[in-house]
Amino acid sequence: MQAQGEAAPTQSPSNVAQGTAAHAKGCSVAALGRPVRTHGALFPTQGTSAGIQRTVAQIFLSVIPAQLWLLLNPVAVIEFPGNFHPTHQPSVRTTCHLMILPKTNRLTTDQLAEITRIVEEFGCRIQPIVGAVRTIYAIVGDERDELMINRLEGLSYIDRVDKIQSPHKLMDRRSDLATHRIAIGGITLGENLLVIAGQCTIDPKNPQLFYETAQAVKEAGAHVLRGGVWKPRTNPYSFQGDAKSLEILLEAQRRTGLPVDAEVMDEQQLKLALDAGVNMLQVGARNALNYSLLSAIGRAVADRDTVVLLKRSLHMGPVNELISAAEYIVSFGNPNIILCPRGTAPTLDGYRNHPDESITPLLKEKTWAPVVVDPSHSVGKAAYVTACALAAVAYNADGLCIEAHVSPSHGIGDDPKQALTPAALAETIRQAKQIWTLMHFAKA
Ligand code: PEP
Ligand code: MN
Numbered sequence: 001m002q003a004q005g006e007a008a009p010t011q012s013p014s015n016v017a018q019g020t021a022a023h024a025k026g027c028s029v030a031a032l033g034r035p036v037r038t039h040g041a042l043f044p045t046q047g048t049s050a051g052i053q054r055t056v057a058q059i060f061l062s063v064i065p066a067q068l069w070l071l072l073n074p075v076a077v078i079e080f081p082g083n084f085h086p087t088h089q090p091s092v093r094t095t096c097h098l099m100i101l102p103k104t105n106r107l108t109t110d111q112l113a114e115i116t117r118i119v120e121e122f123g124c125r126i127q128p129i130v131g132a133v134r135t136i137y138a139i140v141g142d143e144r145d146e147l148m149i150n151r152l153e154g155l156s157y158i159d160r161v162d163k164i165q166s167p168h169k170l171m172d173r174r175s176d177l178a179t180h181r182i183a184i185g186g187i188t189l190g191e192n193l194l195v196i197a198g199q200c201t202i203d204p205k206n207p208q209l210f211y212e213t214a215q216a217v218k219e220a221g222a223h224v225l226r227g228g229v230w231k232p233r234t235n236p237y238s239f240q241g242d243a244k245s246l247e248i249l250l251e252a253q254r255r256t257g258l259p260v261d262a263e264v265m266d267e268q269q270l271k272l273a274l275d276a277g278v279n280m281l282q283v284g285a286r287n288a289l290n291y292s293l294l295s296a297i298g299r300a301v302a303d304r305d306t307v308v309l310l311k312r313s314l315h316m317g318p319v320n321e322l323i324s325a326a327e328y329i330v331s332f333g334n335p336n337i338i339l340c341p342r343g344t345a346p347t348l349d350g351y352r353n354h355p356d357e358s359i360t361p362l363l364k365e366k367t368w369a370p371v372v373v374d375p376s377h378s379v380g381k382a383a384y385v386t387a388c389a390l391a392a393v394a395y396n397a398d399g400l401c402i403e404a405h406v407s408p409s410h411g412i413g414d415d416p417k418q419a420l421t422p423a424a425l426a427e428t429i430r431q432a433k434q435i436w437t438l439m440h441f442a443k444a
Contacts, residue, residue, distance in 0.1 A: 098139040099162045100126075100152055106135040111157055122148040167320050168327040170335070171367045178368035180335045184279065184307050185223030185259050187399075189338065189370035193436040194399030195429055196261055196280070196309070196372065197222035197420075201231055201413030202245035210245075212406040214252035216422035221429040224280055225249075225258040226401065230269050231413055232286045239412055243269075246276050253277070261309060261401075267296050274300055280307045285342055285377070288313035288325050298332030307336040309372065309401065312356065314345040319362045326369055339363055339371050340401060341392075343378030352380020352418075357392035364396060372399035376418045382408065385420055386428045393435040400432060 100115060107115070115137065116126050124141030139148075139161075149161050166172040187194045197217040202210045214225050227249045230241035246262070253260045259279035264270045265287055273281060281301065287293050288311055297308060308329050312322050326337045341360065343353025355378040360371045373395075375388035389400050405411045405419035420428060 098149065100137040100139065101159045101162060102135075102137070103157055103159045107137070107157065111155075112137075114155070115152060115158075118151050119148060124148070168323045168367070170330050171323045171327045171337075171369060173364075173366060173368050175368070177330070177335050180368065182307060182336050182338065182370060184336075187223045189372075189398045193393065193429075193433055194224070194370075194372060195222045195432075196224040196226050196399065196401040197404045197425055198226035198261075199228065199405050199411060199413075200376075200403045200415045200419065201228040201239070201241065201411070202248050203412050204242040204244040204248065206410075207248040207251070209406060209410060210248050211252055211255060213404065213422075214256045214258065216406045217404050217425060218256045218258055220404070220422050220426035221433075222402075222404075222425070223258070224261050225252060225256060226261040226282070226403070227252065228413060229262045229273070230265055232263070232265055232284050243272060246272060246278075249278070250276050253279075264297070266293065267300075270297060270300055274304065274306065278306075280309055282309045283311060283325075283329075285311045285314050288316065288322070291325075291328055294325055294328035295332070298329040298334070301329070301336070302333040304334065305336065306334065307338060308334075309338045309340050311340045311342045311374065311377075312344065312359075314343075314353065316344065319359055319366060323363070323367045323369070326367070337369050338399070339367070339369050340374050341371065341378070342374035342376075342401075343380075351378065351384065353378050355379055355388055355391075357388060357395050357397060360392065360395040360397050370398040371396075372401050373397040374401040376401070376403040376414070376420075380414075380418050382418050382420055382424070385418065386424065386431070389428050390431055390435055393432045393439065396439060400428075402428065 102111070112126070112128070119126055119139050119141070122141070122145050124139045127138040127140050128135050152158055152161050166174070169175055170177055172178075181191075182189045185194065197220065199210060199213050210227060214227075217225060227245070228241060229243065229245040229249060231239065233240055249260050249262055252258075261280035261282055262273055262278050263282035263284045264273050265284065270281070270293075281297060283294065283297065301308060310322070310326050310329065313325075316322055316325075322339055322341075326339060330337050341356040341363075343351070344356050345353060348354045355375070357373045357375070357378065360373065363369070363371050373389070373392035375385045375392060379385060379388045385402065389402060392400060402425060403414055403419045404422060404425040405415045406422060408415050408417075408419040408421060411419055
């Protein structure tokens with residue numbers, strides 16, 4: 001249920017398939033050819049181009065010299081080649097491939113016939129990739145059936161069956177979802193800089209402060225209002241947040257017309273937030289590796305316009321970990337996902353975390369998802385936030401999530417130390433927009 005009166009996300013509602021059944025089979029919604037909701041239209045997972053759908057595997061394989069496969073062998077996960085032509089974008093349905101690696105350099109005619117018979121039973125076919133020394137055998141088709149893999153691996157002459165796929169086939173830059181645009185607060189990500197701002201924590205004893213903050217961040221130029229309702233606190237005796245703050249957040253949404261963002265840490269909070277009309281769900285750094293929560297969120301937002309802001313965990317290493325966490329959510333059918341670097345551990349001496357806005361170009365190389373950087377938790381001190389925010393925009397971030405408070409010293413949670421005043425926020429947004437313009441003008 002959307003709350004009334006807010007500047008809600010603009011995606012049209014649609015008959016989005018629930019992903020549960022797909023997940024039961026280990027497949028994504030899109031992988032099953034069901035609709036995935038996108039900005040303004042259903043995404044044609046099945047019929048982008050029937051020809052491409054049928055032949056994309058051949059195209060994919062043909063652009064990679066067989067020798068390369070063999071050089072890379074053994075390979076558990078192989079990325080797409082960097083020069084993959086955009087007009088040959090693989091559909092999400094065909095980005096997953098398996099490679100059969102025989103124990104010998106190549107299979108005999110009879111052995112090839114046997115594995116061909118097996119995979120054909122599962123609607124697949126074999127694509128031999130002939131190298132100078134060895135031949136390996138790609139399975140082409142919807143090849144994720146465990147039984148098929150087990151039968152192949154049970155053959156005495158087969159060494160193993162390797163997965164060669166994008167580790168995040170929906171989030172992959174070359175997936176069909178790459179054309180998806182996320183819109184919230186009157187901003188289409190990628191077209192204009194998105195600013196999410198507001199208090200770290202709503203103080204349920206002082207709702208007025210939050211209403212003032214809400215109005216002030218709106219006037220400073222924010223497009224989405226953030227407000228912590230439930231808080232992940234290191235110390236169990238610190239204020240943990242309060243469900244009562246949800247009403248305050250929604251009242252601020254009504255008063256300002258801004259869509260609102262709040263973190264949820266469990267399924268009960270998730271339900272309360274969605275039922276209340278929270279527009280953007282935040283997955284915090286501590287829960288970005290909580291795969292059952294990620295799945296629960298994916299399931300819960302599958303048929304909604306909700307946007308999910310997924311923070312980078314403190315302990316995530318390679319950017320693929322963050323992208324794969326996003327894949328959990330998106331695979332249920334709602335592709336409104338934003339990736340949020342927010343600093344990692346160990347800390348950089350003097351900063352709260354190790355600022356990681358510099359991973360933005362890496363993320364953008366691998367995924368189509370917009371990147372909104374949180375400079376507040378990266379550096380952890382108001383005096384450093386603006387510099388970090390500007391650096392993020394220079395690194396090509398699509399937006400910023402900044403803690404701001406009408407009177408930081410009266411705040412709770414992180415606000416006294418890291419919230420910007422409305423004036424500092426306005427100045428940060430002004431400068432960030434200048435860099436944004438420079439970046440985008442330079443690209444044109
Ligand atoms: C927050 O946004 O207030 C917060 C707790 O963030 P993080 O999960 O990045 O620590
Ligand atoms: Mn905070």
